[in-house]
Amino acid sequence: DAKTTQPPSMDCAEGRAANLPCNHSTISGNEYVYWYRQIHSQGPQYIIHGLKNNETNEMASLIITEDRKSSTLILPHATLRDTAVYYCIVRGGNTNAGKSTFGDGTTLTVKP
Amino acid sequence: NAGVTQTPKFRILKIGQSMTLQCTQDMNHNYMYWYRQDPGMGLKLIYYSVGAGITDKGEVPNGYNVSRSTTEDFPLRLELAAPSQTSVYFCASSRGTGEGEQYFGPGTRLTVT
Numbered sequence: 127d128a129k130t131t132q133p134p135s136m137d138c139a140e141g142r143a144a145n146l147p148c149n150h151s152t153i154s155g156n157e158y159v160y161w162y163r164q165i166h167s168q169g170p171q172y173i174i175h176g177l178k179n180n181e182t183n184e185m186a187s188l189i190i191t192e193d194r195k196s197s198t199l200i201l202p203h204a205t206l207r208d209t210a211v212y213y214c215i216v217r218g219g220n221t222n223a224g225k226s227t228f229g230d231g232t233t234l235t236v237k238p
Numbered sequence: 239n240a241g242v243t244q245t246p247k248f249r250i251l252k253i254g255q256s257m258t259l260q261c262t263q264d265m266n267h268n269y270m271y272w273y274r275q276d277p278g279m280g281l282k283l284i285y286y287s288v289g290a291g292i293t294d295k296g297e298v299p300n301g302y303n304v305s306r307s308t309t310e311d312f313p314l315r316l317e318l319a320a321p322s323q324t325s326v327y328f329c330a331s332s333r334g335t336g337e338g339e340q341y342f343g344p345g346t347r348l349t350v351t
Contacts, residue, residue, distance in 0.1 A: 160340075167326060168344065168345070169242075169328050169330075170281070170330075170340075171342070172340065172341070175339060213281075228273070229280050230278075230280045
């Protein structure tokens with residue numbers, strides 16, 4: 127599975143959009159991009175995923191570049207409760223069931 | 239649905255002791271996973287299973303064993319506990335590996351002294 131690279135930390139003002147980048151330059155054609163977040167020491171929580179097209183749900187939007195080598199998670203109106211560690215991972219294909227890895231993620235701090 | 243449940247929530251072991259971390263899911267997911275998370279770090283995959291009777295190693299399997307006799311349960315066994323196994327352990331399950339998000343349990347915080 128492809129490895130991902132994320133900045134270790136980011137700050138965002140409350141009410142503003144938080145844009146979290148992720149590089150996955152070795153992603154292969156059948157791999158999806160997934161985003162999770164972890165608040166304090168709870169289990170990671172699924173946010174959104176995509177293959178090629180941009181995706182949006184009630185939590186966030188995911189923008190994937192045309193060459194699929196990078197993506198951006200957008201939290202449109204960040205709140206204090208969005209302060210968490212955000213993980214970008216790539217997964218896909220039955221032959222890679224155990225190979226997706228969580229890197230160290232991006233610690234997002236939303237400030238009042 | 240309860241989702242993914244883990245027991246115990248906390249445990250302190252002495253060096254050399256053994257224990258089993260329990261994980262159960264009620265979503266009829268074929269895929270199940272065990273991760274460990276050391277302080278300030280990301281999650282590392284220990285073992286995973288693609289269905290009952292089928293398990294495979296992840297990144298950091300040494301010192302652990304697993305079994306998968308039913309779809310619902312995926313216990314993780316620690317033999318001869320060592321201080322390096324002090325960590326938070328998360329179990330997860332998913333419908334698939336491509337288009338199927340992972341659902342995580344609340345974690346087990348283990349300290350080996």
